Amino acid sequence: MTEKEIQVREKQEVQQAGEPTKPERYFVPPVDIYETDEDVTVLADMPGVAKDGVEVRLEDDTLTIKGTKGGNGGEGERVLLREFESGHYLRRFTIAEIIDQAKIEATMVDGVLTLKLPKVEPAKPRKIVVQGG
Template sequence: MSNDIQTRSPGAPESTDARQKGPRYGSAAALTPPVDVVEDAGGITLFADLPGVSRDNLNLQVEAETLTIEAESGLAVPDGLKTSHTEVGLGRFRRVFTLSKELDTEKVSAELAQGVLKLRIPKAEHAKPRKIKVEVA
């Protein structure tokens, strides 16, 4: 991976264990979702595992060179039923990335399907390779 993106967790040490609780936001600890970053000539694509997260409970924000992913998952209990035992509770996710100036944050696109968030961030025009025409003197 190049220097186009760096992961960071403000106020918390870096962790390689994606299941470890990360920095706090709101009133509960946030889980650090595992993220795969794929780079190609046109930009980068991030794949974040966010099981149980709906589009309504997903907050994506780009401010300056910082990308923030915040989400909340939960299983809805059908009307008239009560849970007697819960092992899968409400999950909060948070992940922060520092983006390179070579990426065009104005053209970020996002898709959420089956618990996987796909974010595409293209390279800025000035960072894309281009052919230089050579003139004969």
């Protein structure tokens, strides 16, 4: 096989999310972040989160991605093997670029969140002509 095989990665639990009142667990979703001239794109793996369970917030320069997962299913079943745990997702970033908040687009397909953060167009340099008297 010439192509790369995917490796199992253990889910990392969020360390500092404040003390939860319910016994819920939050995991850190793995992300890809890339930048073009026009925008910054964030991809986040959040399997099990429906479109309605995603919450994206941008306050000042802090981007918060939160994914709330529905029920696991599997109540009343006897567990034979358990290799992964499931829970909600939470991650925060500090964004250095100036983002046009009104034009942020978010899509959720097959458990992957795609977030497009358009940059604000930089002010064009303007030459001021000094008028002679």
